[in-house]
Amino acid sequence: MIQLDNVTLEYGKSTRVLNNVSFQLESGSFHFLTGPSGAGKTSIFKLMYMDLLPSEGNITLFGRNTKTLDRDEISMMRRKMGLVFQDSNLLPHLSVRENVALPLSLHGPLKDEQTKCVNEILDWVGLSHRLNACPSTLSGGEKQRAAIARAVVSRPRFLIADEPTGNVDDEMARRIMYLFAELNKHGTTVLIATHDASILKAFPYPRLYLRGGNVIKKVPEQTVKRTA
Amino acid sequence: MIFGTFDASARKALSLNKDRVFRAFTILIVILGWVCGIGTAGLVTLENVYGAWQLKQRSQLTLYLSTDVTNKEIEEHVVVLSSYEGVESSKVLTDVETRALLEPYFENAQNFPVPKVVEFDVTQRLNRLQFDGKVLELFPTAEIDDARSVLESVARAVRATQGVTLALSGIVFAIVAFVVSLVVRAGVRGQSKSLKMLQYMGASDSFLIRLILNQVFLRASLGWAFSTVIVAVTLLMMMIGLPELVAYMRPSVWIAAALVPVGLVIVALGMTYHTMKHMVKSF
Numbered sequence: 272m273i274q275l276d277n278v279t280l281e282y283g284k285s286t287r288v289l290n291n292v293s294f295q296l297e298s299g300s301f302h303f304l305t306g307p308s309g310a311g312k313t314s315i316f317k318l319m320y321m322d323l324l325p326s327e328g329n330i331t332l333f334g335r336n337t338k339t340l341d342r343d344e345i346s347m348m349r350r351k352m353g354l355v356f357q358d359s360n361l362l363p364h365l366s367v368r369e370n371v372a373l374p375l376s377l378h379g380p381l382k383d384e385q386t387k388c389v390n391e392i393l394d395w396v397g398l399s400h401r402l403n404a405c406p407s408t409l410s411g412g413e414k415q416r417a418a419i420a421r422a423v424v425s426r427p428r429f430l431i432a433d434e435p436t437g438n439v440d441d442e443m444a445r446r447i448m449y450l451f452a453e454l455n456k457h458g459t460t461v462l463i464a465t466h467d468a469s470i471l472k473a474f475p476y477p478r479l480y481l482r483g484g485n486v487i488k489k490v491p492e493q494t495v496k497r498t499a
Numbered sequence: 500m501i502f503g504t505f506d507a508s509a510r511k512a513l514s515l516n517k518d519r520v521f522r523a524f525t526i527l528i529v530i531l532g533w534v535c536g537i538g539t540a541g542l543v544t545l546e547n548v549y550g551a552w553q554l555k556q557r558s559q560l561t562l563y564l565s566t567d568v569t570n571k572e573i574e575e576h577v578v579v580l581s582s583y584e585g586v587e588s589s590k591v592l593t594d595v596e597t598r599a600l601l602e603p604y605f606e607n608a609q610n611f612p613v614p615k616v617v618e619f620d621v622t623q624r625l626n627r628l629q630f631d632g633k634v635l636e637l638f639p640t641a642e643i644d645d646a647r648s649v650l651e652s653v654a655r656a657v658r659a660t661q662g663v664t665l666a667l668s669g670i671v672f673a674i675v676a677f678v679v680s681l682v683v684r685a686g687v688r689g690q691s692k693s694l695k696m697l698q699y700m701g702a703s704d705s706f707l708i709r710l711i712l713n714q715v716f717l718r719a720s721l722g723w724a725f726s727t728v729i730v731a732v733t734l735l736m737m738m739i740g741l742p743e744l745v746a747y748m749r750p751s752v753w754i755a756a757a758l759v760p761v762g763l764v765i766v767a768l769g770m771t772y773h774t775m776k777h778m779v780k781s782f
Contacts, residue, residue: 342703
């Protein structure tokens with residue numbers, strides 16, 4: 272479903288961030304992307320959501336080579352994806368509900384069932400009491416849960432989360448991870464970038480370890496079996 | 500909305516209303532719309548006044564005959580000249596009438612013999628070449644006065660005035676285009692994060708362009724509506740203050756005054772589209 276073939280990414284002529292990276296994510300799978308800071312995790316994500324194009328090699332998303340897509344096709348492809356950023360990236364001038372409704376608003380005014388869906392998702396992430404709150408009044412964990420709600424509200428086929436537990440305490444990190452696990456049970460392919468050892472230990476999903484611009488796939492002994 | 504309906508969250512996510520200059524955009528359109536509307540109304544009114552005056556001038560033709568031409572000759576020849584197609588009527592002025600005409604120009608008009616004057620009311624159908632030839636055949640010393648040279652110089656003045664007004668309108672349109680380009684650029688740059696997030700969520704270029712077009716359309720239309728009302732009030736006041744203009748304030752004046760500012764809305768939308776098309780690709 273998602274495939275990287277000998278992907279190389281260079282910033283300028285001298286800085287090579289990724290070097291011949293190849294891996295494949297099966298539909299409905301759950302993977303961690305780990306590695307030291309600056310190893311290129313965020314760059315891989317940027318390649319996946321087509322903010323960048325590979326300098327060499329190919330990325331295939333939902334059966335399409337990202338290099339061959341025009342701007343409209345990229346937009347359509349992004350609608351199948353959910354993105355969670357490390358710093359949540361909620362729009363500060365929108366309420367929590369408006370932020371979460373944003374992906375659905377690309378199709379026009381929200382219908383009743385979509386409004387209901389937004390409320391349900393916010394309930395699911397435990398923010399039903401903060402619907403009209405401004406992002407600036409939310410705690411780190413609440414912001415991240417709102418960002419997750421926004422990423423999943425359109426029921427994406429592929430969810431990418433870049434260090435989603437980076438700014439929250441251990442308890443909140445676990446709760447967020449359970450949300451991702453539950454989403455994965457419903458069939459969404461999940462890729463999470465993290466270097467949080469406790470999370471990796473508690474959730475033994477397969478890992479893609481990024482080192483020196485290359486990816487090594489590691490499967491923990493106690494791999495979690497999907498129950499979907 | 501003509502560019503599609505949007506959810507409140509999308510409208511709020513990328514809203515130019517946060518930009519101060521954009522908030523003043525409606526006022527700018529009102530002022531420039533008023534300038535354009537009044538300019539256009541003036542232009543069309545001038546054309547109407549000029550057209551009516553020109554028609555009047557073209558429809559009058561005067562023959563100045565020397566004093567030695569007898570009244571009998573005049574009577575006979577005027578009958579011949581009046582038979583030409585396009586000659587509506589003719590009138591031979593009496594000496595008293597001619598003296599009255601000349602009095603403002605000659606202090607001692609009473610003391611010298613006055614020329615014989617014949618006035619013709621003519622239409623466009625009159626073949627001037629044939630008519631003038633006949634006049635000179637019948638009255639070899641006649642002078643034909645038809646105000647053609649005056650018409651030409653007045654026409655030049657009218658066209659020059661219209662040219663200046665059009666140039667001013669062009670400047671107004673250019674100002675609107677420049678301001679819109681500036682406002683959209685600054686507004687969108689100030690919200691680059693929102694725009695980027697919308698793109699990450701799958702917002703297409705056309706969606707983002709329409710989102711901004713809608714806002715510009717709303718503001719510009721509001722400005723147009725206000726400017727049209729103010730133009731109408733101004734024209735009504737002009738009609739009260741200058742009643743002689745009323746006859747020339749035909750429907751065409753009102754229609755032109757209301758429609759030309761629409762051009763400002765169109766220019767604003769065109770410029771927004773052009774600016775946004777380039778901007779969304781740069782993010």
